Amino acid sequence: MNAGTKFAIGATLIVGSVGYLMASGVKKTGQYFLTPSELSQKVAVDPSFYDVGMKVGARVVPGSVTRDVATQTLRFQVTDGSAHYPVVYRGLPPDTFTDSVEVVVEGRLQKDGVIYATTVLAKCGSRYEAVPKA
Amino acid sequence: MTVLGSLCLWLALLVGVWGALAGLVGGLKGRRDLQRSAQHAVFAMCAALLVAVFSLEWALFKHDFNVEYVAAYTSQNLPIFYLWSALYAGQKGSLLFWATVLSVFGSLALLFTAPRHRELSPYVAGVVCAVTAFFVSVMLLGQANPFERLPFTPLDGNGLNPQLQNPGMVFHPPMLYLGYISITIPFAFAIAALLSKKLDADWLVAIRKWTLLSWLFLSVGICLGMWWAYVELGWGGYWAWDPVENASLLPWLTMTAFLHSVMIQEKRGMLKKWNLALIIGSWLLSIFGTFITRSGVISSVHSFTQSNVGYFFLFFLIAAAVASFALYATRLPLLAAEAKLESMVSREATFLFNNLLFIGIAFSVLWGTLFPILSELVQGTKVTVGPPFFNQVNIPLGLALLALTGIGPLVAWRRASIPNLRRQFAVPATAGTFTWLVLLVAGMRDFYALMAIGLGAFVAATVVQEFARGVRARHRQYREGYALALGRLLAGNRRRYGGYIVHTGILILFIAFAGMAFKTEMEATLKPGESASLRSPYGWTYSFTHLGISQYDALNRQVTAATVEVSRNGKKVGILTTEKRQHVDGFGRPTFQPSTEVGIMSDLREDLYGVLAGVVGGTEQAVFRFTINPLVWWVWYGGMVVALGGLIVMWPGGSPAVKRSQAGYAVRLVGEAK
Numbered sequence: 001m002n003a004g005t006k007f008a009i010g011a012t013l014i015v016g017s018v019g020y021l022m023a024s025g026v027k028k029t030g031q032y033f034l035t036p037s038e039l040s041q042k043v044a045v046d047p048s049f050y051d052v053g054m055k056v057g058a059r060v061v062p063g064s065v066t067r068d069v070a071t072q073t074l075r076f077q078v079t080d081g082s083a084h085y086p087v088v089y090r091g092l093p094p095d096t097f098t099d100s101v102e103v104v105v106e107g108r109l110q111k112d113g114v115i116y117a118t119t120v121l122a123k124c125g126s127r128y129e130a131v132p133k134a
Numbered sequence: 135m136t137v138l139g140s141l142c143l144w145l146a147l148l149v150g151v152w153g154a155l156a157g158l159v160g161g162l163k164g165r166r167d168l169q170r171s172a173q174h175a176v177f178a179m180c181a182a183l184l185v186a187v188f189s190l191e192w193a194l195f196k197h198d199f200n201v202e203y204v205a206a207y208t209s210q211n212l213p214i215f216y217l218w219s220a221l222y223a224g225q226k227g228s229l230l231f232w233a234t235v236l237s238v239f240g241s242l243a244l245l246f247t248a249p250r251h252r253e254l255s256p257y258v259a260g261v262v263c264a265v266t267a268f269f270v271s272v273m274l275l276g277q278a279n280p281f282e283r284l285p286f287t288p289l290d291g292n293g294l295n296p297q298l299q300n301p302g303m304v305f306h307p308p309m310l311y312l313g314y315i316s317i318t319i320p321f322a323f324a325i326a327a328l329l330s331k332k333l334d335a336d337w338l339v340a341i342r343k344w345t346l347l348s349w350l351f352l353s354v355g356i357c358l359g360m361w362w363a364y365v366e367l368g369w370g371g372y373w374a375w376d377p378v379e380n381a382s383l384l385p386w387l388t389m390t391a392f393l394h395s396v397m398i399q400e401k402r403g404m405l406k407k408w409n410l411a412l413i414i415g416s417w418l419l420s421i422f423g424t425f426i427t428r429s430g431v432i433s434s435v436h437s438f439t440q441s442n443v444g445y446f447f448l449f450f451l452i453a454a455a456v457a458s459f460a461l462y463a464t465r466l467p468l469l470a471a472e473a474k475l476e477s478m479v480s481r482e483a484t485f486l487f488n489n490l491l492f493i494g495i496a497f498s499v500l501w502g503t504l505f506p507i508l509s510e511l512v513q514g515t516k517v518t519v520g521p522p523f524f525n526q527v528n529i530p531l532g533l534a535l536l537a538l539t540g541i542g543p544l545v546a547w548r549r550a551s552i553p554n555l556r557r558q559f560a561v562p563a564t565a566g567t568f569t570w571l572v573l574l575v576a577g578m579r580d581f582y583a584l585m586a587i588g589l590g591a592f593v594a595a596t597v598v599q600e601f602a603r604g605v606r607a608r609h610r611q612y613r614e615g616y617a618l619a620l621g622r623l624l625a626g627n628r629r630r631y632g633g634y635i636v637h638t639g640i641l642i643l644f645i646a647f648a649g650m651a652f653k654t655e656m657e658a659t660l661k662p663g664e665s666a667s668l669r670s671p672y673g674w675t676y677s678f679t680h681l682g683i684s685q686y687d688a689l690n691r692q693v694t695a696a697t698v699e700v701s702r703n704g705k706k707v708g709i710l711t712t713e714k715r716q717h718v719d720g721f722g723r724p725t726f727q728p729s730t731e732v733g734i735m736s737d738l739r740e741d742l743y744g745v746l747a748g749v750v751g752g753t754e755q756a757v758f759r760f761t762i763n764p765l766v767w768w769v770w771y772g773g774m775v776v777a778l779g780g781l782i783v784m785w786p787g788g789s790p791a792v793k794r795s796q797a798g799y800a801v802r803l804v805g806e807a808k
Contacts, residue, residue, distance in 0.1 A: 003475045007483060011490055018494035021530065022501060025523040033506055033516035055518055069750045070659060072757055092657070092747040092759055094369075098727055 031055050031106070036083035039109065055106045056085070056115060062100040074120070078105060085109070089117040096122040136201055136281040139189035143270055143279070146182040146233070149175050150267025157260020161253075161329060169256035173244050176259050179266055180237035187234050190227060190280055194220055200287040203227060203280045209293035210720045211690040216294055219304045222311065223294055225428060225443065226273060226280035231308070232424075233269035235315045236262065243319045243344065251340050257326030258319075265318050272446045289720075293690070296717045296729040302362035306355060310382055313352030314420040317385060319344040321417035324410055325458065328465045333406065338396060341413070343784060345396075349389045350780040356382050357773030368730045368745045370655065370761040372769060375524040380503045381423030384496050388416040391492035394485050401547065402482060403472030408489070410469065414458045419496075421451050426503070477549040484542040491535045498527045533585050536644050539637050540566075540593035543600060561599050566592030586648035590641040597634045604631070628782050635779030642772030649740075649765025657747070661755045670740060670762050674703045678710070678744065683754045691715045696746045696756050700735060708735055712746040712758070741766040 032054040034042065039056060042049045058078035065076040074089045076099070087105055097103065097120060107117035153175025160168025190203070194217055199205040207220040207227070222228040240262030248255035273279050297303070320341035327337035359382065360372035373379060392412040398405050425447035475482055501508075502519045509517040544558040570588035578584055601620070604627075608619035624631045658666035658678070665679035681697040694714040700707050712733035719725050733744040743761040750756070 003477050003480075003483070006478045007475055007486060010478070010483075010487060014487065014490045014494060018498060018527070018531065021527040022498050025498075025502075025526045026505065026517075026519055029522040029526065030505075030509075030517045030519050033518045038515070067748075069748045069757055070755070072657060072659070072747070092745070092757070096727055 033057060033104075035080040036078060036085050037080055039085070040083045043109065049109070050111050051108050053106075053108055055104055057102070057104050058085075059102050060097075060099050065099045078103065078115075085115050086113070087115045087117050087120075089120050091119075093120050094122045098122075135189040135192045136198075136283060139186045139193075139281040140279065142182040142186040142189070143230075143274055143281070146179045146186070146237075147267055147270045147274060149178045149182065150263045150270060153179065153263030154260050154267060157256045157258075157263060158329075161256035161260065161326075169259075172256050172259040172263065173248075176237060176240045176244055176262055179263065180234075180241045183230070183234040183237050183266075183270075186230060186281075187221065190221060190230060191218060193281075194218065197291070199289070199291050200283050201280075202282045202284050205284065205288050205291040207292065207294055209291040209690070209725070212291075212294055213299070213689065215301075216299055216304065219298075219307075220294055222307050223298055224280075226278045226282075228307070228311070229269055229273050229278055229443075230280055232311060232315060233266050233273075235312060236266050236269065236318055239316050239319055240266065240322075243322070247319075247323075247340050247344070251323075251332075251336060253330045253332050254323060254326035254337060254340065257329045258322045261322035261325050262318065265322075268446075268450055272443055276443045276446050278443055293717060293719060293725050296691070296715060296726055297366055300362060300366045302358055302365065306358035306362050309351055309358055310355030313348050313350075313355050313382075314385070314423060316344060316348035316351060317389070317417045317420045320348065320413050324413045325461065328410070328461050331465065331468060333465065333468050335400060335403075338399060338409070342396060345389055345392060345413070346780065346784050349386065349393060350777065350784065352382065352386045352389070353773070353780065354777050356386060357770070357777075360773075361770060364766070365732055365734065368732045370653070370743055370745075370759070370763065371650070372766070375499075375502070375521045377503045378423075378427050380499050380524075381419075381426045384423065384499060385416045385419040387492050387496040387499070388412050388419060391489045391496075392416065394492075395489050398482055398485050404475070404482065405486075406469040406471060407466060410462060414462060418451065418455050418458070419500075421447065421454065425451055479545060479550045479555070481542065481545050481547045481550075484538055484545055488535065488538045488542060491531055491538065495528055495531050495535070498531070499524065502527070529582050532644070533582070533589060536586065536589045536593060536641065539640060540589065540596045543634070543637075544596055558599075562592050562595035565595035580648075580651045583648040583651045586644050590645045593637060593641045597638050600634055601631070624782065628785055632779050632782030632785075635782060636776050637779075639772045639775030639777075639779055642768050642775060646765045646768035646772055649768070650763065652764045653761065655759065655761045657757065657759045659750075659755065659757045661753075666758070666760065668760055668762060670702075671764055672739060676742065676760075676762065677701050677704075678758070678760055680756060680758070681709075683749055683756060690719075691717045694746070694749060696749075696758070698733070698744055698758070700742060710735055710742065710744045712744045714746055714749070736767050738767055740764045 032042075032052075034054060034056055036056060036058050039049075039054075056078065058080050061077040061079050061084065065074070067074050072090055072092065074091075074093055074097075075086065076089075077084055077086050079085075087107070089105075089107075101122050104121040105115055105117045106119040106121075107115050109115050153172045156168045156175060157172030159165070160170075160172055192198075193201045193204050194208055197204065197208070197210060203224060203226055204220075207223045208217060212220075220227065222231040240259070243262070244255060244259060248258055323337050323341045323344070327333050356379075359379070363369075363374070364372040389412075392409060395405050395409055395412065399409050425444060428443050428447060475486070477483065502523050506516045506518050509515065540562060544555075544562065546554055566588050569591035570584060573584055573587060578587075601623070604623045605616055605619045608614050608623055609616060612619070614622065652671035654668060654671065656666065656668050660666060660678075660680035662680055662682045665677045667675050667677040669675050677700070679699040679701070681699055683694060683696050685692070685694050687693070692715070694716075696712055698710040698712070700710055710733035713731035714728050715731055716728045717725050730745055730747075733746075735742040741761075741763040743763055745759045745761075747757040747759055
């Protein structure tokens with residue numbers, strides 16, 4: 001066997017393991033990224049969709065945020081204009097979190113219709129772009 | 135001044151388009167006058183853009199809030215230190231910064247590098263003109279002109295986002311931009327080589343240092359970005375596999391691959407196609423990164439707001455990719471290899487595997503970043519992958535790469551013999567195994583951390599062995615003292631020994647990353663006088679005692695600060711202060727959301743990281759998050775060592791002619807030894 005063939009075998013092994021790691025990685029860690037209306041459709045069609053880890057991208061409903069600093073619990077509503085979901089999150093929200101900001105909520109929707117979030121990310125154009133003055 | 139600025143932008147656009155055409159036609163037809171004109175176009179464009187930057191800075195410093203950009207990113211009470219950096223704080227200004235820096239790099243390349251490569255220079259000028267003109271056209275035609283005026287003049291500006299008011303943020307974006315931008319120069323030389331069909335080793339010599347420069351800027355930029363994220367964002371880590379972070383990592387990976395594989399082409403005349411593809415790919419990835427950050431296509435916490443600028447970049451990206459690879463395909467017959475791989479146990483083979491791993495990592499990062507879009511196209515639903523995906527794929531690949539970092543320099547070119555391997559591997563392999571056993575006995579059970587530190591020790595031993603052998607040889611041959619011998623060794627072969635120093639920095643980084651496997655964290659609500667305790671991975675117990683809250687006004691912000699006393703195993707070690715800041719404008723009205731200032735106490739072993747999450751209304755009871763992050767300091771230290779090694783490799787000296795003959799000579803020597 002010449003060096004070229006041996007190298008080809010080694011290369012196939014590397015490419016194969018990269019492919020395998022990627023495929024299994026997606027399988028193990030992939031999460032649906034849904035808007036509230038997509039979520040409500042999913043749940044309507046497939047009731048087993050409760051208690052599945054996912055991400056929901058939506059806007060916080062202005063005025064819906066209540067914070068309880070002592071128990072570090074944050075409650076708010078998210079919407080994409082048509083569907084609404086209440087969210088409960090225990091933990092520290094990011095600095096950029098306010099009402100009316102765009103958020104990505106990671107968590108599970110339970111049978112009571114509430115999303116129990118494990119992380120809340122505030123997607124915020126103002127990271128670089130200043131907030132337009134109200 | 136804004137009229138002057140706009141005028142300069144139009145001028146730069148026209149000159150750029152002319153330069154691109156003149157360079158291409160002049161090069162193809164061999165017309166000297168057009169070739170000279172293309173070069174002059176680069177200089178003219180550079181001058182026009184510098185004037186434009188000056189006009190924008192003028193408006194920023196004069197607080198001319200009638201200019202929309204000035205009103206959007208600065209305010210009367212913004213510290214001067216951050217005033218000039220507002221130049222690249224927003225989309226429009228950063229586009230101007232991009233174009234200007236590219237024209238400066240282009241001019242430098244034409245002045246210092248191109249004269250030695252006459253046939254390439256008109257094309258280089260043409261490519262630089264075309265790319266710069268594209269960026270200027272985005273500003274002028276994509277509604278991103280930084281000189282636009284408002285119909286009215288606000289009394290004060292919006293101010294700069296508080297998270298950008300951090301010293302790291304003044305240096306991190308320009309460093310990253312410099313890295314992204316300077317890849318255009320090697321790309322321009324690659325395209326020039328393809329167009330002129332001068333595909334010998336000549337163009338490689340021309341671009342090696344430029345690629346290295348760009349790699350160095352990117353490395354420093356990425357490290358500064360990690361540092362900024364760590365001290366400013368307050369989530370307790372420095373890397374989150376965010377799309378924007380990934381976008382900066384991608385060209386870094388492909389360029390690192392190139393810097394290794396280019397050695398094979400220089401020494402053995404192999405991998406010509408591969409190297410060209412890597413350079414073109416790196417450049418496309420840098421444009422892709424710019425596209426990702428500016429288009430809002432992929433949701434990231436970092437992106438600029440969504441804008442139609444994204445379409446310009448997407449179009450440019452596709453057009454440039456098609457054009458470059460079409461040109462590349464027509465020249466493939468000219469790129470045949472001069473030698474073949476002779477043995478699997480050779481330096482060449484380790485470099486090939488190293489390249490495959492780099493590209494594998496780059497591909498998986500690209501895949502993971504684009505996965506939401508790809509899955510939506512295929513399945514109709516967006517599926518995202520997060521840090522677990524990237525960690526699961528890249529930790530094993532990264533460790534394999536770390537192993538190769540040690541193996542590569544130990545294996546001979548062409549074909550290594552068994553006695554040679556035994557001589558080379560004895561000490562490093564022993565050192566690695568020994569370290570591994572010690573950690574195992576000491577009770578460390580995390581598989582990846584064990585691998586990272588064990589392999590790190592192996593790589594460190596290879597570096598020490600290489601230096602020790604070089605120094606001892608000089609000591610014996612020239613009777614130099616050990617210190618002098620070390621200095622001369624480094625100076626005499628900067629590329630090799632500088633490279634080893636970069637390897638040292640990388641292994642330090644790997645060990646520091648492994649430290650994060652032992653991160654511990656807790657949240658606590660404390661009244662003054664109460665304390666919370668947290669066990670460190672080193673076995674001792676830290677207790678955090680909340681001393682109290684103080685409130686005061688500073689230059690452009692109202693500060694709520696919490697003071698925490700820290701003790702280790704009952705002995706006081708220091709005070710942590712963490713703040714909530716509410717930035718205000720000149721009239722005392724709040725601007726932006728409150729931001730958090732992290733309190734960090736570091737030593738070589740671990741960082742104590744405290745965040746004030748909030749204060750219970752009206753009382754001094756506060757909510758904290760405390761994190762113990764082991765070995766974080768070594769991330770910054772490793773980054774500095776990488777930069778130092780890069781600088782040593784880059785340091786000018788020795789004429790290119792000498793270097794070329796050395797490269798050829800090396801091959802002959804190796805050949806004769808067989």
